[in-house]
Amino acid sequence: MKYAIAIVAATAIAATAAFAGEKGDKGIDWNAKVESHFKEVDANDDGSVTEAELVDYMTAKAKKEFAEASGGDGALTLEEAKAHHKGKHEAMMKEHGKMEHGEHKSGDH
Numbered sequence: 001m002k003y004a005i006a007i008v009a010a011t012a013i014a015a016t017a018a019f020a021g022e023k024g025d026k027g028i029d030w031n032a033k034v035e036s037h038f039k040e041v042d043a044n045d046d047g048s049v050t051e052a053e054l055v056d057y058m059t060a061k062a063k064k065e066f067a068e069a070s071g072g073d074g075a076l077t078l079e080e081a082k083a084h085h086k087g088k089h090e091a092m093m094k095e096h097g098k099m100e101h102g103e104h105k106s107g108d109h
């Protein structure tokens with residue numbers, strides 16, 4: 001059971017780290033990313049992430065995102081959800097575009 005929780009936690013951490021690392025595959029130290037994220041989730045800093053620690057972490061993250069998306073009035077409308085998603089997507093594309101721009105010199109083709 002403990003093992004299963006560890007797998008779920010590791011998967012969630014890896015998925016979050018992968019998402020955070022969307023900037024590009026080159027030169028990314030995935031171990032360092034997972035390690036730093038793991039430490040973030042490991043609230044009592046005992047070197048292992050319990051289910052409660054992961055749930056607390058995800059809850060805090062969800063609450064923060066909800067507060068941002070809902071505009072702080074405690075209710076998220078469909079329009080707010082769409083706007084929030086669009087904003088996140090655009091920020092990601094902007095970041096991605098910057099990377100692409102930096103990697104390819106003009107006149108490459």
Ligand SMILES: [Ca+2]
Pocket residue numbers: 042043044045046047048049050053
């Ligand atoms: Ca812990």
